[in-house]
Amino acid sequence: MANKDDKNIRRNNSKQIISYTSSSGVYGNLEFLPETSRFKEDDYNRVIDGLSDEIFIDIPDITPAIVSSNWLDKTLLETIESAGTVITRMYLSDSGDHLNISGQFGVVEAQLYDMIHGINKPWSDHALHPMNLDQTDAFWVYYAPPLQPFTQLYTDEAMTEKLVPFYNESFYTIYKHENDSKLKDDLSPAYKTYFHDVKEHIRWYGPGSPKDTYFPFTHMWEPLHEPDVLEIKDTYAGVIDFSGGFVKVNKTDGKVTDLHHMGSSWKGREYLADIVNSRLPTINQTW
Numbered sequence: 001m002a003n004k005d006d007k008n009i010r011r012n013n014s015k016q017i018i019s020y021t022s023s024s025g026v027y028g029n030l031e032f033l034p035e036t037s038r039f040k041e042d043d044y045n046r047v048i049d050g051l052s053d054e055i056f057i058d059i060p061d062i063t064p065a066i067v068s069s070n071w072l073d074k075t076l077l078e079t080i081e082s083a084g085t086v087i088t089r090m091y092l093s094d095s096g097d098h099l100n101i102s103g104q105f106g107v108v109e110a111q112l113y114d115m116i117h118g119i120n121k122p123w124s125d126h127a128l129h130p131m132n133l134d135q136t137d138a139f140w141v142y143y144a145p146p147l148q149p150f151t152q153l154y155t156d157e158a159m160t161e162k163l164v165p166f167y168n169e170s171f172y173t174i175y176k177h178e179n180d181s182k183l184k185d186d187l188s189p190a191y192k193t194y195f196h197d198v199k200e201h202i203r204w205y206g207p208g209s210p211k212d213t214y215f216p217f218t219h220m221w222e223p224l225h226e227p228d229v230l231e232i233k234d235t236y237a238g239v240i241d242f243s244g245g246f247v248k249v250n251k252t253d254g255k256v257t258d259l260h261h262m263g264s265s266w267k268g269r270e271y272l273a274d275i276v277n278s279r280l281p282t283i284n285q286t287w
Helices: 041-047 074-082 111-119 181-186 194-205 226-237
Strands: 008-011 017-021 088-096 139-143 169-177 245-250 256-264 282-285
Touching (some): 194 226
Antiparallel strands (some): 088 169, 169 245
């Protein structure tokens, strides 16, 4: 057996042994004495832990099973759904069945007198009729902004009770509204002092006023129409807020269909011959 010291050991560039021979140039054998490493039992158990009963876990039965057959609470789901919805409101008048403002007798009559005939026709229910503007009948409606076609209106803040209009197509005066920037912009050009202006004109030029003139009987107002005019004055005096807008609502579902606004200012005739300077207001469809 060749001696270890007698070997000519060859290595590669990585210093790995690739061959070695004896001094005679013949491959030989190299024997290494075996060595045994021993652990003390305590050290072994500390370093190499044994098995434990803790790794044996009974897996529970996880087979799916129906535990309840109750139907989903739709109201609760709608409440949860609407919890994150912004809610705003409008203060509305009682409703009428139309908004048309048109004169009955033309320019030969005073404009206010002409308009009184227009909104007091017995066969229709004008939105601007005094009986629809009684403040005791005003109410709030709630909705998720912005106000637009098909917006659902509710009569309660929880938005569970839908508005049920009286007419198939009902027109409501919007006294005021809150937290709806789009509606505010839509009504920005509206004529908002209509009620105040009409009330003041009746006070100064209406029945019984110092400037009340009607040819040829010295009164602009016939006695037959004086109660209607005075009712308008008293009712319009109670209208403190007016946004300039009107909303049309469908009776079937309580949803908004159109928005209108008072489009031009009104000026009543102050004396019999003052025809050129007088004018009726217009109601324009906003969308």
